[in-house]
Amino acid sequence: MSGETSLVIAIDGPAASGKSTVAKQLAAELQIVFVSSGGMYRAFTWWVLENGVDPADTVAVEALLEKTVFQCGEENNIGTIAVNGRLPEWKQLANDRVNGGVSLVAAIPAVRLRLVDEQRAYARKRGVVMEGRDIGSVVFPDTPYKFYIDASPEVRERRRRAEGIDDSIAARDKMDSSREASPLVIPKDATVVDSSHLTVEEVVEKVKEVIVG
16 A cells, blocks of 8 residues: 555454444544544445435445545544535434445445545545554555454444444454455454453553554
């Protein structure tokens, strides 16, 4: 990957591993931008549904993608993404329909290529902490700061429900790890942190120890 001009911290992991919370707090402490790649895929999935397109219809999704303009920005050091001028709220991105369609949409190679370009654009502007499922393996493979945050399935199920999201962790894991386009993997040279029995602060400290040295 070319074009890395700023500090890039890649944080990957499965759903509800705690990676988003850790990444957000880490970015705040380092005063750089927090970006949720999952939020970007949810935003486009929301747009797919808004346009009456079936997330399972790859041809229709790709056709809509060609007509879609993304506007990536930031507010209070948190990345934002508007779709064709509309900025969806979190409650819109976390509803049942988006939950059921996001893995299908995110598995489409054309969608991933397009949003990876948007994700890399952040790092050309300033430092970022970006979390997702392919950040260290695909989006920023050259960054020396790669982390994989994990947790037991039981812990992740509880966290997911606490977020108000009712989907199957097992089904999400299977789809994310078996898709052809950028599957969920532990990136090469990544530091693995099991957050099952750690507080957010403890995980953040472990990550900072690696970054600071």
